[in-house]
Amino acid sequence: MQIPTLVSPQDANLSARLDRLIDDKTKPLGSLGVLERLARQIGLIQATERPVIARPAIIVCAGDHGVTDEGVSAYPQSVTWQMVENFLAGGAAINVFARQNGIALHIVDAGVNHDFGVRPGLVDRKVAPGTANFCRGPAMSQAQCAAAMEAGMRFVDTLQADVLGFGEMGIGNTTAAAALMAALTGIAVQDCVGAGTGLDAQGVSRKADAITRALQLHAQAQTPLERLAALGGFEIAFMCGAMLRGAQRRMVLVIDGFIVTSALLVAAALQPVVLEYCVFSHCSDEAGHGRMLAHLGARALMQLDLRLGEGTGAALALPLLQAAVNFLADMATFSSASVSGKHD
Ligand SMILES: O=C(O)c1ccc[n+]([C@@H]2O[C@H](COP(=O)([O-])O)[C@@H](O)[C@H]2O)c1
Numbered sequence: 001m002q003i004p005t006l007v008s009p010q011d012a013n014l015s016a017r018l019d020r021l022i023d024d025k026t027k028p029l030g031s032l033g034v035l036e037r038l039a040r041q042i043g044l045i046q047a048t049e050r051p052v053i054a055r056p057a058i059i060v061c062a063g064d065h066g067v068t069d070e071g072v073s074a075y076p077q078s079v080t081w082q083m084v085e086n087f088l089a090g091g092a093a094i095n096v097f098a099r100q101n102g103i104a105l106h107i108v109d110a111g112v113n114h115d116f117g118v119r120p121g122l123v124d125r126k127v128a129p130g131t132a133n134f135c136r137g138p139a140m141s142q143a144q145c146a147a148a149m150e151a152g153m154r155f156v157d158t159l160q161a162d163v164l165g166f167g168e169m170g171i172g173n174t175t176a177a178a179a180l181m182a183a184l185t186g187i188a189v190q191d192c193v194g195a196g197t198g199l200d201a202q203g204v205s206r207k208a209d210a211i212t213r214a215l216q217l218h219a220q221a222q223t224p225l226e227r228l229a230a231l232g233g234f235e236i237a238f239m240c241g242a243m244l245r246g247a248q249r250r251m252v253l254v255i256d257g258f259i260v261t262s263a264l265l266v267a268a269a270l271q272p273v274v275l276e277y278c279v280f281s282h283c284s285d286e287a288g289h290g291r292m293l294a295h296l297g298a299r300a301l302m303q304l305d306l307r308l309g310e311g312t313g314a315a316l317a318l319p320l321l322q323a324a325v326n327f328l329a330d331m332a333t334f335s336s337a338s339v340s341g342k343h344d
């Protein structure tokens with residue numbers, strides 16, 4: 001598998017020109033805060049003083065997890081395929097928010113334990129019907145993991161998006177994400193685990209125990225790709241490949257919650273520059289997410305106590321990205337509006 005080579009979008013000359021444009025708008029210097037940072041970042045990613053968001057898209061990647069055998073989720077595995085049906089019928093939260101914000105939604109089966117048959121609207125990239133239980137062996141073989149990543153890269157090649165958001169669905173995947181987090185960051189398991197879909201304290205400690213056993217079993221997995229195969233999931237690997245290709249194609253990547261960020265942890269371990277293409281939509285209520293973001297040096301746009309996944313935070317953040325490019329394009333300048341500038 002060829003890992004995409006990324007170039008940094010940083011360009012000192014363009015950055016200075018964007019700063020001048022931003023500072024020339026009719027507002028006290030710096031007063032649009034994070035929106036100014038976003039406008040500059042999107043301009044740099046698109047390599048223009050006039051960035052646009054014309055074709056926003058979100059990929060919702062679904063996969064099942066063998067580790068659910070350890071009793072690590074508050075819901076049964078069948079909810080994964082049932083929610084995929086819900087996405088296809090247009091009734092999930094992500095459908096509502098994507099419709100509200102004019103976002104194209106792509107639903108991907110990367111490894112769900114269900115036969116959907118031939119389903120219009122479903123992107124069938126099933127590598128296998130769920131991962132193996134990583135407490136007993138690797139979640140995926142290296143070949144399966146590479147197949148999921150390559151499928152993610154190839155899928156992004158079919159898209160015309162300028163902003164690409166990520167979402168996921170997979171009962172048990174907060175366990176996989178927490179295991180990846182512990183392995184890739186060295187943060188203690190206790191500080192990586194959380195309640196997921198709603199475990200009680202006993203459930204959370206069962207989850208931590210499963211992860212601790214898995215980290216011992218897979219101690220020989222040392223590279224990011226070995227760790228992804230041992231502990232990850234098909235939807236996580238698919239997103240990791242899709243993020244790397246999206247950055248290579250200079251798309252703005254909108255990161256959602258805990259599981260999406262775990263895919264980015266792997267992508268950033270392979271190609272750190274990918275982070276310069278990322279906007280972090282929100283800080284999830286899942287306990288480890290704040291620490292995961294801190295590890296990446298990332299600042300989330302919003303804190304809404306969300307813990308749903310599906311790309312809902314990414315969809316809700318899109319209006320903020322649009323506000324950033326719109327103020328840059330449409331606000332008057334001090335001279336065009338005859339407004340006096342700051343005292344010297
Ligand atoms: O995005 C998040 O931060 C997030 C936090 C907690 C749960 N989820 C969703 O809940 C599911 C995984 O939870 P669990 O408890 O089954 O591991 C999966 O479908 C995720 O989309 C998502």
Ligand SMILES: Cc1cc2nc[nH]c2cc1C
Pocket residue numbers: 075079083168169170197308309310
């Ligand atoms: C109902 C339900 C919807 C979800 N969407 C994302 N993860 C989910 C988990 C559950 C349980």
